[in-house]
Amino acid sequence: MSIVVASEVATALASRGAVVALESTIICHGMPYPKNLQMAMEVEAIIRDNGAIPATIAVLDGVPHVGLNNEQLKRLAISGRQFQKTARRDIVHVIASGGNGATTVSATMFFAHKVGIPVFVTGGIGGVHRHGEQTMDVSSDLTELGKTPVAVVSAGVKSILDIPRTLEYLVVYFLFAVFHR
Template sequence: MSSSPVSSSGGEVNSGRGHVKIAPEVSDALLCGRAVVALESTIISHGMPYPQNLETAREVEHVIKENGAVPATVAILDGVPCIGLSAEELDRLANLGIKSQKTARRDIAHVVATRGNGATTVSATMFFASLVGIPVFVTGGIGGVHRHGEHTMDISSDLTELGRTPVTVISAGIKSILDIPRTLEYLETQGVTVAAYKTHEFPAFFTESSGCKVHCRLNTPEECARLIDANMKLGLGSGILIGVPIPAEHAASGALIESAIQRALKEASDNNVTGNSATPFLLARVNELTSGASLAANSFLEY
């Protein structure tokens, strides 16, 4: 599955581009050609309080195992990139919380060099997944072009990573606090295949509809697999983004949260809240308007 050297016993591996530690079960699965799914760790350390974050992380790994794959949660601990965490390492990361640095691609070298602890975002997780030959990564929402991004150039590194790293990202979509149309346009510029599962519209995280059509609709897991296989065999060098809409049983709460988002966006505009202050303001206001429902839904959709 991968041309990167993988130790059959796990442990530290010199990939030719730096040392990483691959968990034994992840290493064995890669060597045997079994399915491995990469998971980010920012949601564990920065997305939820302890012990909810640990319980959620364990549940997600359990679901992946129940469906016949091996989970590989990615993080940096004491300067060592870890692909797959032991129960003890997962507990430690959850306990560290925001003491671990939120780590995108740009931060990897610094966290490793200073022997720090890093919770990986989409871009960093994609990088490490590709490094060891994991082709699929599951996450909640991805970053995007921020509103007024045409003036601020505030664009998530998730998007450029998708354009340069051949990993397929399965996502609940793009949160509507971002500029979804410009995000999809930027992904097109980056050469990223954007698909939606059982729908013609790319999902907006909390709601199944964003109003933005996609050119690629996938109706079955087999169609997803064929797309991923073609991308890998062609050596395009870019990733794939597959949006999976919110389940129908959660659509009502999603619509409520989306309504709160639209109200918060108007308040931000009325109060001239822009730049780096915009996202924290919007997230806090939406959580307040929904009496915490957005945080609970966010936890569900992130995994």
């Protein structure tokens, strides 16, 4: 799989500079245009103001991109829901079909790790959906946290989810992982 890494991201990684990965689902699926573009640019500016290089991640025309320029950010913001919400399980399909993907936490972690970015910042992670004990609707973000070595800085679990069951899932998942290594 070929991944396009923006030159400033590649330069920072090569010199062991600070790089922060960012998801793109919030841009395409979280807010309407133009607020989504304004938010994306403000977040990138905050990261730059604190001495790091932002690396927003998305799949554009079947090619994963780590680090987007302003035109690419604008394309995401304007296209919105035309970009497929892309979790790790969706990556192969989006790439193989030449599609456009807005990366979720799990896909962003996957690509960040592939190129050597150790830190990822997001607003909220996915979790166990309400009535998840019946539907088994559990975000792939949770399993990705346990298998991909990227530090995730987050405000926590999204409030629309079943927070107690999400915490229960995380505790059981991590205890299982610790005792079965």
